[in-house]
Amino acid sequence: MEIYLAPMEGVTGHIVRNAFAHNFGGLDKYFTPFVPTAMRMSKKIKRDLDPANNKDVCLVPQIIPNTAEEVPQMLEQMKGLGYTEVNINLGCPSGTVTSKKRGSGMLLYPDELDRMLDGIYSSADMPLSVKTRIGFHSPDEWPVILDVYKKYPMCEFIIHPRVRDEMYSGFPHLDAYALAEEAFADSPVPLCYNGDIWKLSDYHERAAMFPHTDRFMIGRGLLARPDLAAQIKGLPVPDLRAQLRAFCDEIYDGYRTIFSSEKDAVWHMKEIWANLSKSFEDSGSLVKKLLKAQTPVEYNIYLNKIFDSLELTER
Numbered sequence: 001m002e003i004y005l006a007p008m009e010g011v012t013g014h015i016v017r018n019a020f021a022h023n024f025g026g027l028d029k030y031f032t033p034f035v036p037t038a039m040r041m042s043k044k045i046k047r048d049l050d051p052a053n054n055k056d057v058c059l060v061p062q063i064i065p066n067t068a069e070e071v072p073q074m075l076e077q078m079k080g081l082g083y084t085e086v087n088i089n090l091g092c093p094s095g096t097v098t099s100k101k102r103g104s105g106m107l108l109y110p111d112e113l114d115r116m117l118d119g120i121y122s123s124a125d126m127p128l129s130v131k132t133r134i135g136f137h138s139p140d141e142w143p144v145i146l147d148v149y150k151k152y153p154m155c156e157f158i159i160h161p162r163v164r165d166e167m168y169s170g171f172p173h174l175d176a177y178a179l180a181e182e183a184f185a186d187s188p189v190p191l192c193y194n195g196d197i198w199k200l201s202d203y204h205e206r207a208a209m210f211p212h213t214d215r216f217m218i219g220r221g222l223l224a225r226p227d228l229a230a231q232i233k234g235l236p237v238p239d240l241r242a243q244l245r246a247f248c249d250e251i252y253d254g255y256r257t258i259f260s261s262e263k264d265a266v267w268h269m270k271e272i273w274a275n276l277s278k279s280f281e282d283s284g285s286l287v288k289k290l291l292k293a294q295t296p297v298e299y300n301i302y303l304n305k306i307f308d309s310l311e312l313t314e315r
C-alpha cells in the first residue's frame with residue numbers, strides 16, 4: 001500500500017514536505033499545491049518546484065486547467081524541471097477558482113470536462129493523474145462525472161468523495177467512492193482514496209471498506225499526526241516527542257529563511273498548529289499564545305511549554 005501527502009495550498013510547500021521526509025517518512029509521494037496556469041512561473045512557484053529543494057521527496061506537480069489548450073505548455077515547463085508525472089486538479093472548491101471553471105468548477109459541465117480530458121489525454125506525452133471531487137452541488141452528479149473519467153488513461157485517479165458545496169465539512173460520501181471502485185473494477189487505472197483519515201483506525205476502516213484500493217492520500221490527518229504514515233506502514237518512530245519537535249523546528253527555521261519578517265514566519269506556523277495541536281492533549285490555550293508570538297524568542301517560550309508540559313494524544 002502507498003501513502004501520499006495531499007497537496008494543501010499555503011501549507012504543503014517544499015519546507016513542510018521536506019520536514020515530513022526528514023523526520024517521519026512513510027510517504028511514497030508528495031503533490032505540490034496547484035500551480036496556476038501561466039507562461040512563466042512566479043518566483044515563489046519556481047522555488048517550490050526547484051528539484052534542488054525537493055531532493056528527498058518523490059514529487060508530483062499539480063496543474064489546474066480549464067481548457068486542454070493550456071496544458072501542453074504547462075507540461076513542457078514541468079518536463080523542463082525534470083518531472084515525469086503531473087496531476088490535474090478537478091477538486092479545488094475555492095470560489096475564485098470555480099468561477100473560472102477550474103478545479104471542481106469544471107464538474108458542473110460534464111460535456112466540457114469530457115472535451116477537456118479528451119484534448120489533454122490525446123496529446124499528453126507523460127503520465128497524468130486526476131484528483132477530483134464527486135460533484136459540485138450534489139453526489140447525484142457523480143455517476144455522470146464518473147462515466148466521463150472512465151474513458152481516460154489516467155495514471156491514477158484520486159477521489160475526495162465530497163461535493164464542492166461541502167468544502168471540507170460533513171463526512172465523506174463513502175458510497176460514492178465505493179461506486180467508483182465498482183466502475184473501475186476492470187480498469188487498469190488505480191484508484192486512490194482521499195478524505196478524513198485522521199488516525200490509524202480511520203485508515204484501517206477505509207482499507208477494509210475499499211479492498212481494491214491500495215493508495216491513500218492524507219492531508220489534514222498528517223498535519224495533525226505527522227507520524228501517521230509511518231504508523232500505518234509499521235515503521236519505527238523511536239521518540240515521537242523529539243521527532244515532532246524536530247519537525248516543527250525544521251518548518252519554523254525554513255519559514256524564517258523564506259519570509260521577509262519573523263512575524264510572517266510565526267503567522268505561517270498557524271496553519272501547521274491548527275492541525276498539529278491535535279497531537280497534544282489540552283493544547284488550546286498554549287497554542288493560542290504561541291500563535292500570538294511576535295518574535296522567535298516569544299514563539300520558542302510557548303513552543304517549549306507545549307513540548308515540556310503537554311501529554312501526547314494517544315496513537
Ligand SMILES: Cc1cc2nc3c(=O)[nH]c(=O)nc-3n(C[C@H](O)[C@H](O)[C@H](O)COP(=O)(O)O)c2cc1C
Nearest residue numbers: 006007008009033034089160195196197218219220
Ligand atoms: C488549506 C487547504 C489547501 C488545499 N489546497 C489544495 C490544492 O492546492 N490542491 C488540491 O488538489 N487539493 C487541495 N486541498 C485539498 C486536500 O488536498 C485534500 O483533498 C483535503 O484536505 C481532504 O483530505 P484530508 O481530509 O486528508 O485533509 C487543500 C485543502 C486544504 C485544507
